[in-house]
Amino acid sequence: MNFDFKQDHFSLFGLPRRFALDAGQLDSAWRTVAAQVHPDRYASAGDAEKRAALMMATHANEAYRTLKSPLARARYLLLLTGVDTREDTNTSMPADFLMAQMEWREAIGEAKDDHDVEALEKLARELHRDAAALQQQLGVALDDAGDLDGAAVLVRKLRFLEKLEQEIGDAIESLLF
Secondary structure, three states: OOOOOOHHHHHHHHOOOOOOOOHHHHHHHHHHHHHHHOHHHHHHOOHHHHHHHHHHHHHHHHHHHHHHOOOHHHHHHHHOOOOOOOOOOOOOOOOHHHHHHHHHHHHHHHHHHHOOOHHHHHHHHHHHHHHHHHHHHHHHHHHHHOOOHHHHHHHHHHHHHHHHHHHHHHHHHHHHH
């Protein structure tokens, strides 16, 4: 059993260190690694090997989850280059994005107050479209332009949109059930 915990997630799966990933390749590579390190393969091994297999499987699963999520993948790429996105402490955003935040929150609040599931679903679609556009911009910033500071801002924006999407989903669920 030879597993290097120091290699980055991309290397673990034999993928290029890029934001743009082929989801099928990632899934296939994860299945291959997961099969190699699955704890059931070490059921008859000693306790130390069983623990090591569990640690390897956990590491592979965490790496997969990180690379599968565009937000987590961007955050991880920035971390590999030494850039901290400071999502918890840096809330400064461009004025136009702050205005859009206020408009989204207001629209969500109105739709919730009106028990308007259709309006919430429409907002969710709009946010999903905006998140996809941010992901495209992240790909350019990270893979093509090398704009790490710009990518950090985009990560903070994308995180906000994901929180809003969750808020909308929670609101829809509360109105339906």
